[in-house]
Amino acid sequence: MKRLLAAVASLVLLVAAVFGIRAAVFAVRRAHQLRPRDIPVLMYHNVLDEVGPTSWQVSAEEFARQMDQLAEAGYSTVLPHDIERATRGRGWFPRKPVVITFDDGYEGVKTFAEPILAKHGFQAICYVIVNRLGGEGPERREFDSGPLLSTNEVAEMAARGTVAIGIHSLTHVPIPHRLEKEILRGRQRLLDVTGVTTRDYCFPFGLYGYDFMDAALRRSGYATAMICEDRMFRYGTETNLLAIPRLSVYGGPHAISVAATNPEDGTVALANDGVKIPLRAVVRRKADGHAWSSSLEWVGEGMSPTYRFPPEAFAAPYRIEAWDKAGLFRYL
Numbered sequence: 001m002k003r004l005l006a007a008v009a010s011l012v013l014l015v016a017a018v019f020g021i022r023a024a025v026f027a028v029r030r031a032h033q034l035r036p037r038d039i040p041v042l043m044y045h046n047v048l049d050e051v052g053p054t055s056w057q058v059s060a061e062e063f064a065r066q067m068d069q070l071a072e073a074g075y076s077t078v079l080p081h082d083i084e085r086a087t088r089g090r091g092w093f094p095r096k097p098v099v100i101t102f103d104d105g106y107e108g109v110k111t112f113a114e115p116i117l118a119k120h121g122f123q124a125i126c127y128v129i130v131n132r133l134g135g136e137g138p139e140r141r142e143f144d145s146g147p148l149l150s151t152n153e154v155a156e157m158a159a160r161g162t163v164a165i166g167i168h169s170l171t172h173v174p175i176p177h178r179l180e181k182e183i184l185r186g187r188q189r190l191l192d193v194t195g196v197t198t199r200d201y202c203f204p205f206g207l208y209g210y211d212f213m214d215a216a217l218r219r220s221g222y223a224t225a226m227i228c229e230d231r232m233f234r235y236g237t238e239t240n241l242l243a244i245p246r247l248s249v250y251g252g253p254h255a256i257s258v259a260a261t262n263p264e265d266g267t268v269a270l271a272n273d274g275v276k277i278p279l280r281a282v283v284r285r286k287a288d289g290h291a292w293s294s295s296l297e298w299v300g301e302g303m304s305p306t307y308r309f310p311p312e313a314f315a316a317p318y319r320i321e322a323w324d325k326a327g328l329f330r331y332l
């Protein structure tokens, strides 16, 4: 009898210990997941081997360089779905999460971006305009920045898993009430034409903030929605997953150089013989890498803004760099 009691008591203790450990792990994980943090969500459109004079096409060479820089800086990609899971206490955030998004559903995402992403073990999401997905060859359809994905390609990409699929309305028209109807029909229509299901949406033209659209998103079972406000996404307990802001990645051809440096008055001027992009100038001390960062200015053909630095920035050997708004990509 005594032995039986002892056995029961140890079993009870063991079960309590297991539950206690599980509860502690869950509490630690939950605290980790809800901790406020900045998550850069990058907005791309098309990636092509040769780009035209538009900021919405990034060259494959530049895209590869950007992905190298993210990997070197220790970033790991997460999908909108991972962020939504985290808010429910599921999964883990990597140390430095970044989200990579593509709007409109261009074929260039499959041809050029997907292999570069796969090389790094990165994942991204591509938001397609469902009614504009066509066939291949002469059946392929076009949009603003080039040829679009076919329905088969969307299904194949979703199956490979490097590029997840989200919805960017049915027709991409700038009419809020029509977009509301398209939100309601989007998920079923994507399923019908590609067999792919998604709970991720992206507002065309960044047209958001209408209660009827948010209600339509909730009614249709969407979990996340992207907007374009060109600012960092601050994740935290108050996060609105139906209005996730993104940072635009400006493409087009560009050739950035230092137009003038004047240590006497502490100024540096940058030049760019290509499409206008916003840049921050940085003076970095060679000896220890200490950096002085400037304000953000648009730099394009015929523009060479002057950036100001304190005199100590030029006191020891230095080099001049040009960086994007969020400090993720170096251009010079």
Ligand SMILES: [Zn+2]
Pocket (backbone or CB within 6 Å): 103, 104, 168, 172, 204, 205
């Ligand atoms: Zn769009």
